[in-house]
Structures are given as C-alpha cells and as structure tokens.
Amino acid sequence: MPGTDELADRLGALVGGPVDAESAYARLMRRHRLRRLRRAGLGLTAAAAVAVGVLVAVPDERDSKRVDVVDDGGDRDEVPAVAQGERSRTILRFGSQGISITSGDREMSVWPGAVSAAFPDHMGGIVFQEVDAGPIRWLADLSNPSGTSTVAPPGALLHAVIERDGQEEVFFTRRSGEGESSTETLFSYSLLDQTVTEMVDTGGSESGLDAVAAMPDGQLVLSTCHLQCTVWTQEKYQDFATAEPLIPPDWIAGLDIAAETIAYVRYTFTPDSGTTTDPVLVIADLSGETLHEVPLPMTSESGGAMVDLDGDAQRVIVSIPNDGGSGVTSVLVDNVFDVEGRSIETLGEVGAAFGGSIDPFAADCTTPDCPAPTGALGDRELEYAFLRDGATWARTTDGEEVRLTDGTVEASDGFPLVLADGHTIVHSVASFDGVFDRVVATDARDGSSRELPLAGTGLLALSPDTTRIAATRYTDESGATVELVVLDSTTFAEVANVPIGVEDEVGPIQRAAWNGDGASLLVTTRCCYAPEGATQADRLWSVDLPGNSATELQTGSEGTIWIVADRASDENTIPALQLADGSLTWGSLRVAATSVTFDPCCPLPNELDGSMDGYLDLSERADGRWLVSDGRNLFELDTAGTLRRVIEHATNASSRPTR
C-alpha cells in the first residue's frame, strides 16, 4: 500500500519531468509585451506603417490569373444532407455586414464594416481585410473595435494568419510594377514584433499566390497559380523549375494544413466549355496523397475557395464565391475522416472560419480580485439540478446549463433534491470524516443560497407527493444510533424519526426509497468498517412510518450493493441497480414482509461507471424513464436498460419533482 511518503514518491516521479523555466520566462515576457501594446491600442507603429506602405501600391490582380467558370448545375444527389444543427463551437463570420462571432445560439458583432477576409489570431483577436483590397487590420481586443491597428495599408491581399516558431504571422501579398512586368511578393508581418519580412516572389503578371499554410515543422506551403494551381513546400518552391511539387498542377483552390492533414478544394475542368464545376473538398496527408474527397453542395463561377481546417483536422470550413461574383457561401464539413458520420452544415452566405481561441462569451474572471460570476434561471424552467466542481448547477428544460453558485457553497457531497416549487435545490454537505455538516438551499431563480438549520442531517429522497423528505441523522451520544428522519419539505420540521441501529453495527444509511403510498420506505445501510478482506454489502431495511419501526429484510444475495431508486414504481416494487462482482444490473426489488427478491432486467452498458458505487444514484422521472448519476455523468435510463447521457461532468444530480 502506498503510504503518504510512497504516494508522494510515485506522484513526484510521475510529474518530475524537466521544466525549462528560462525559456518559459522569455516567452512570457514576449506575450506580456504584446498584450501591453494591445491594451494601449497600439499595433503597427507609424514608422512601420510607412515602411509597409512604400513597398508597393498596385491594385490586386489576382482575379486576372484565375479562370472564369460557370457551374453546370449538375447532379448533386451524392452530396450529404445539409443539416442545420446546433453549432456549439465558436465560428467567425464575415462579409458585407461586418464580422460577427457565433457560438451556439449566441452571436456577437465585433466589426461593423464590410470585410473580404478574416482570420482569428491565436491570442483572441482577429486579423481582417476591408473589401476592395482595403487595409488589413488587427482587432486585438474584441471589446474595443476602435482599437484596431493597421497591419498593411490598402492594396495588399490577406492570405492567412499562422502561428509558427512562437511567432504570430500575418501573410499577405502585394504587387509591384505595371502590366506584364508586374510581380507579386509574399510578406510576413509579425504581430508580436510588429515587423514586416519579405518572404518570396510568388508570381508574375499572370500568376500569383492563391493560399499559404505551414507544415507542422513550420515550413511554409504555397499554392501558386497560373491557370491551374500547384502546391509547393517553400524549400521546393525555390527550385520550382526542377523540383517535385507537393500537389501537382490542378484546378484547385484554397489550402490549409493542421494535424498532419492538408485540405483544399478541387474543381472539374471542362476543356470544351472552358469552365470549372463541381467543387470537391480534398483531404490529403502531408505527402499530398489524397485520403478523402467530399463533394460540396455549392456552385461557383469563379472557381476560388477559402479553406479553414480545424486544429484537430476533423472539421473544415469551405467558403466559395457565389455565382455572379457577389459574396460567398460557406459550409462546415464535420467528421471529414468518417464517411458514415460525415455531415455538411450550411453556414449561410457569409465567409467563415473557426474562431480558434476567440471566446467572447466566456467569463473572463480568474483572478482572486475578481469574484467568479454566477447565473440564475429567472423564469426559465428547471429540469435537472446537479453538482459540478464544487458548485450547484441547473439545467433548464431547453437544455441550457447554468452555474448557480460560485463554488463557495461546498457542493462536494450529497445528492441535490429539487423541491415541489420546482426551483429550490437542497443538498447536504459532508465534512471529510463523513459527518453531515450542514444543508444548503439554493434558489435557482436568482442563484441565492442559504443554510438551513439542519446541521447533521443527510438528505436522501423526496416523498412521492413531494411533501416530505427522507433524511438520516446520528444521535450524539457514544455508540451513535443511525436514524431515518422525515422532514416536512416546506418547514423542514421533523415529522418522524425511526432508529435503524447502532452505527458500528449497521453503518450509515446509504439510500432510501419511498413506497408508493408514502407510508413506508426501503432503506439500505452499509457498515463502513468492514474487516479487512471482507466484502462490503448492503443491508436492507423496511421502515414503517406509522409504526415507527424498522425491520431488516433478507436479500439472499450476499456481497451485493443496491442502488435503490428514490421511490417505488408500483406497490412494493422498487427499481434498483444491483452491483455485484463488478457488474451493474438494472431491475426491480420486490419487497415482502421480511425479505426482498431481485428481478433482473438487463445488464447496463459499460459507460455507466459502477466502480465508485458511493456516487451512484437512481431517481425517477415523470416520463417513465429514470435518472442515473455515476459521479461523472448524468444519464437517462429507460425500462429496457438503454442509457442516454444528458449531462457530462455532473458529480451528483437529480431532476425536478415529477408527481
């Protein structure tokens, strides 16, 4: 057994890898310097802006190198169904209406002017370009649109924002010269250092850069076009006359790389008509070999595309210019590697990109000087109450999870009960030695909490008619007696008290189930001081409230732990989970005068974790289903034993009263 010292040694060995504090300090100083500039509303210094401005000032000619195409409106039956599902991830949208950020149902406008391209940086800001080859700007602080700084003056073309080698780089091209002698050059602007670096020439009068991305090692990858586009690593591009390209010339557009995956769009070219049609999203490995092709449900006359691959390469946003050249249409392709699970979701006639680290909806309060915010349901209806990370939470009937307390109410123990009013959540708080310290009531409407005068009381279950609460207490004298007490659910006055036994012999009460008529309960106890090597098992008791007595029931199942529901489903039939030999079985306990028998229904799937049975809980819902909590997640369970997870990371939970 690892004692204190041995556990410390094992944990120390686990985490004892080297930590390069000197490098971390250098990185921190660089970040800190940048953020100071951002807060001050600074970006590019005047001198640097002039330096960029004098580079070139020639209108973008990229369109001239692309082939105008007309979509043939061909058969799109093979395109997966478009789903307008819930979008929980943060997405950046941009276009004639400006820039907005969406996450689920929430939307926030962060820039009002028309925008042709926008990319999140990796520090919570956005780099974007105004329409008509306008200036490239950096909006570092989303809450302060007037604080943008200029990355490049009008005339440049924004291609990407890439984080590599600890730098945050904005890549843009500019043209210099006139007519046939014009050339295009790729520049990098460092957001951290506010310096511009000339990277490489990327085209002549009829050629140019379409997209730029970076390999995992930081090497740039360029897609350059002259009629068709060719993808090169930067190293090979220097030698493009003889070197092998990463992706040979084709009718492709857009490019992004993430998680050792390349994504781009390929069109079909019809020589007779000179048109490109049928955009297909191509997913390739880093050698350029195609892994998947996903037909896209859009048409485009221009043949261009912007591609944004999410960090884990599971999702791609593709934006394609609309027919007629006005605006773009974007789709989100999810599960790109999973043919069966793949879906395509329309994002509308806007440009779009993944929000990256942008999270304007998150509470930004982590310092001790800033109290953590809490929420409240107001008039919204509570469906579930649950405990998570030391705080009391509620989930509304429309699925929103709201943290009601800031965690100072120690919600680390006890199962919450939702009282008959539908908004009062009560739960017990236990100290480290298992003694119930106090009972806390939280009003989900306004998030307020108060302590009830019930010190030493462990709440167990709400009666079927919601008027009473079964709870447990111990007498104070030596050789404490374990008691089942019944409280009025409105006044919290004690209305019944039934001694179960001496604590050292029967152990504490684990769970209580009300019978249908509310006149009796089934109670389980487990002695917490089982001799070493002995199998812990629950003892079952029938508690008769009018008779004020408890009778132990014979189970015929040694070594079994019972997770009984909070109430009977029928007269003397109580739904229960049986935990025996490490397996959980869903069924019913039938209670007779002096014994119980278990009618098993079905084993439960593995996702329900019974390894820590002290966290398992079972309660009834109104719709014939049951609520199961395993200390990590909250599940709904139907009569056939099918589990459906409804809340993740919920320590303990319950639903509002149902009858």
Place this chain on the structure above:
Amino acid sequence: MADEGFQELFLREYPNLVRELRLIVGPEAAEDVASDAFEQLCRSWAKVSRYERPGAWVRMVALRTATKVRRRSRKRSEVEVGWTAGRAVDRQVDSNIDLVNALGTLSVQQRAAVALHHVGGYSAREIGEFLECEEATVRTHLFRGRQKLAVLLRDPPEEVVDAGHG
C-alpha cells in the same frame, strides 16, 4: 512592468507550479495554465508584489484557471490521453498508467488537493488558501482523493488524521 523580483519569483515558483498542474490538468495544459497565471501576475505585479506571498496569489490564479480548463474539457479522458501519450506509455511503466487512470477518476478539487499536498508539500491550511475553501474541506478532498486512489490501486485507504506537514 515586471522587475527582478518578478523574474526571481517566476524562476523559483514556475517549475513547481507546472509539476503540480501536471497532475491536475495533465502534462499538455500544465505549462499553458502556469504561464497564463504568471502573465496575470505580471499584469498585477505592482499591486501583488506588495502582498506577503505573491507565490500564493499566482497559485490561486492557476488553480482557478485549472478548474476552468477542466470544466471546459469535461472529459477526464483528455487528461489521461495527455499522460498516456506522453510519459507513461513512452516509458511503459504499468504502475504509472494505473496511477494516471486512478487520478483521472478524481474530481478536480481532489486532484488539486492531492497534487498540492503530495507534490507541492503544502499543508491543508495553505491548500485551503489556494483553493479558497476551508481547511476541513481540503481534508475532505484529500481523504476522498486518497481513498479513491487507494481503492483503484487496489490498496486499502489510509485514515487521514492531519493533512499538514508543510
């Protein structure tokens, strides 16, 4: 702007904080969380440097962030994946894998209490300051955390009489 005192504090506290956070949020996120906390300290240095223990302040910030990270990730498996993909599997140390898996079952408060006590060497009172809770609550987290670890590592739990040795 930060001064030499800040640099000295950083170089002294950062490695320890990262090691503690490795147990709480996993090896991948530990340095990020620690860096974020020190960046906040840097911004507030003019004020916090006058505090008696700026190191406690930054640890408190880091733990708040760690809770947030954990809450966002929600899946304990993500923490485990970080470990198993890194040290544990590389070294093929079965006992480490068991320990990582067991740690993954702890709540974030339990994990923090165990990390701060057994890796950082802090007392229950000090941990209570960092976690912003009562000393008794820290003992609760420690007891339950160690109890879970003991069960999952197939060892009987030890009784926690006093968490403090720091």
